[in-house]
Amino acid sequence: MRAYNFCAGPATIPLPVLQQVKEELLEWKDVGASAMEISHRGEDFVQKILMPAQEKFRKLLNIPDNYEVLFISQGTSHQFAMVPLNLLGREGRTTAGYWDTGHWSKRAINEARRYAEINVSPLDNLQINSEAAYFHYTSNETINGIQIHEVPDAGQVPLVTDMASEILSRPLDINRFGIIYAGAQKNIGPSGLTVVIIRKDLIGHAKDFTPTLYNYKTYADSQSLYHTPNTFAIYMAGLVFEWLLKQGGVEAIEKINQAKANKLYSTIDESHFYYNNVPEKYRSHMNVIFYCPTPELDKLFHETAHQSGLINLRGHKVVGGLRASIYNAMPYEGVEALTSFMKDFEKRYG
Ligand SMILES: *Cc1c(COP(=O)(O)O)cnc(C)c1O
Numbered sequence: 475m476r477a478y479n480f481c482a483g484p485a486t487i488p489l490p491v492l493q494q495v496k497e498e499l500l501e502w503k504d505v506g507a508s509a510m511e512i513s514h515r516g517e518d519f520v521q522k523i524l525m526p527a528q529e530k531f532r533k534l535l536n537i538p539d540n541y542e543v544l545f546i547s548q549g550t551s552h553q554f555a556m557v558p559l560n561l562l563g564r565e566g567r568t569t570a571g572y573w574d575t576g577h578w579s580k581r582a583i584n585e586a587r588r589y590a591e592i593n594v595s596p597l598d599n600l601q602i603n604s605e606a607a608y609f610h611y612t613s614n615e616t617i618n619g620i621q622i623h624e625v626p627d628a629g630q631v632p633l634v635t636d637m638a639s640e641i642l643s644r645p646l647d648i649n650r651f652g653i654i655y656a657g658a659q660k661n662i663g664p665s666g667l668t669v670v671i672i673r674k675d676l677i678g679h680a681k682d683f684t685p686t687l688y689n690y691k692t693y694a695d696s697q698s699l700y701h702t703p704n705t706f707a708i709y710m711a712g713l714v715f716e717w718l719l720k721q722g723g724v725e726a727i728e729k730i731n732q733a734k735a736n737k738l739y740s741t742i743d744e745s746h747f748y749y750n751n752v753p754e755k756y757r758s759h760m761n762v763i764f765y766c767p768t769p770e771l772d773k774l775f776h777e778t779a780h781q782s783g784l785i786n787l788r789g790h791k792v793v794g795g796l797r798a799s800i801y802n803a804m805p806y807e808g809v810e811a812l813t814s815f816m817k818d819f820e821k822r823y824g
Contacts, residue, residue, distance in 0.1 A: 478808035481786035482616055482761060482799040483639065484659040491663075491713045502709075510706040514699060523705070524697070527712030534715060534724055537648050537671060544670040544693040545711075547704040550638040550657030553668065554585035556688050557610065557634050557653065562590045564679040567607035569593060571631070573600060575622065576615030577792055578636060586610070597756075600626055608632045608652060614640035616660070617790040619763035619797065620756045625650045632676060640760050641669070642718060643802055644728040652676050658707055660760075661801045663714050667707035718802065727802050734800045734809040735759040741813040747824040748816065765795040766823075772796055775819055784812055 479486040502509040505518055512518050528543050537543060546552070562570060569591045572583045576597075586592050595601045597620070602609050609628045614621045616639040625647070626633070632652025641656035648654070653672045659665035672690055680689040692700045721727055739757060742748045748764045750757070766772045772795050776788045789795040800809060 475783070477783040477785045478804070478811055479785050480798045480800070480804070480808075480812070482660070482790070482797060483657075484665050485661070485799055485801050486803045487663060487710070488714060488717045488803045491710065491717050494713055495710060509709040512705075514702050514705050519705060520697070520699075523709050523712055524699075527708055527715060530712060530715035530719060531669065534642060534718055535646055535648060535671070540674050541648060542670075542672050542674055542677065542690075542694045544672065544690065545698040545703060545708055546668045546670055546693060547666060547701075547707070548668055549665065550636065550655065550668055551581065551585075552688075553636065553655045553670070554582040555588075556690070557582075557608070557655075558586045558589040559684045559688050560680045560690050561608045561632070561634070561652075561676060563681055564607055564676070567605060569603065569606050571595065571602055571606040571609040573597070573609070573611035573622075573626070575612055576618035576620050577790075578615055578617070578638070579610075579612040582610055582612065582636060602626065602628045602631055604629055604631060606631050608634045610634045610636070612636040614638075614758055614760050616758075616761050616799075617792055619750070619752050619758045619761045619793075621758035621760065623755070632673065639799075639801070640758075642724055642727070643731050643760060645724045658711055660799075661803075663710040664704075664707045666704045667711060669711075714803075730806060731759050731800070731802065734804065734806055735762065737806075737809050737813055738762045738764075738798060738800070741816055745816070745820055745824075747820040760799060760801055762798045762800060763789060763793065763795055764798075769794060771823055774823070778819065779812075779815055782815055784808075784815055787812075 499508055505512060531543055571593045573595050583592060583594055593603055609631050613635050634653040635651055637654050637656045639660045642661050655668055655670045658667040677690045677694050686692050742750050742764050750764050766775055779787050787796050789797040
């Protein structure tokens with residue numbers, strides 16, 4: 475029996491998608507093989523898997539024509555190097571701005587420092603230098619439970635945003651961004667695939683020594699088929715996009731996501747047992763961090779929740795406590811099951 479899986483990533487995938495994958499595993503359509511056993515250059519893959527997946531993704535986020543959608547068969551973290559390699563030096567700009575909001579932005583900052591002079595803004599003091607080649611931020615800090623709900627105003631400076639743990643959870647005005655990137659394993663599908671939305675004029679400025687597979691142009695010029703991509707992850711991503719369209723798209727899922735987050739945060743706030751110390755305006759709708767009164771109770775909570783079919787609630791070791799990741803594929807009923815477990819646990823141990 476499938477549990478409610480609150481894992482931060484790789485995360486739960488919509489059940490109808492898994493069922494379809496299971497049905498099609500031995501033979502996909504009528505090609506006599508599975509989707510992962512056919513040529514990535516063949517018409518079946520290109521016309522029936524890759525292009526429809528790109529089209530559905532574009533439709534979901536209403537992506538304008540002056541943006542490319544690239545499917546890169548790497549993790550999100552590869553972008554921490556790819557972004558500076560491709561954007562620094564454009565128009566003679568040699569510095570970049572970064573917003574330090576938590577764990578993942580720090581990783582991005584440390585990588586970018588290898589290539590350029592970086593100006594870092596702390597969470598509560600955002601400053602964007604108009605001379606910067608780009609400004610980078612992490613819209614949802616998966617580990618810290620911090621979300622930037624409003625897109626910062628960077629003027630003419632291209633905004634580059636790591637949206638790994640919130641892509642497709644709400645509508646976006648793509649025109650506000652230069653680049654958005656997101657690894658698939660939180661809100662899209664299996665790991666090993668990263669989706670990049672990039673404004674076309676930002677392509678083609680990579681430094682000469684940039685490895686071919688770190689150059690956005692390589693992907694843009696080849697329909698993301700310069701080398702063999704993770705075909706199975708692209709196939710599954712396409713099925714998740716279709717599932718999301720059937721749910722009513724990102725506008726509809728945003729409402730459900732808000733309801734799930736409200737339910738969890740109000741359960742935490744109304745109790746005298748659990749607490750969350752993220753300032754309200756930064757509270758993540760995707761990763762809800764909470765603590766019991768002691769680390770021993772956190773551990774007991776995690777273990778007994780697991781036995782009750784609520785799995786992977788342990789917080790990241792950097793912050794401790796508990797964490798419920800409630801991405802698109804987590805149904806409202808899963809959050810209800812968690813909040814009623816929380817109330818019972820509080821009655822027993824509070
Ligand atoms: C998970 C995550 C990453 C790291 O993704 P990998 O694919 O493991 O490199 C980076 N940024 C954010 C915001 C994440 O949630």
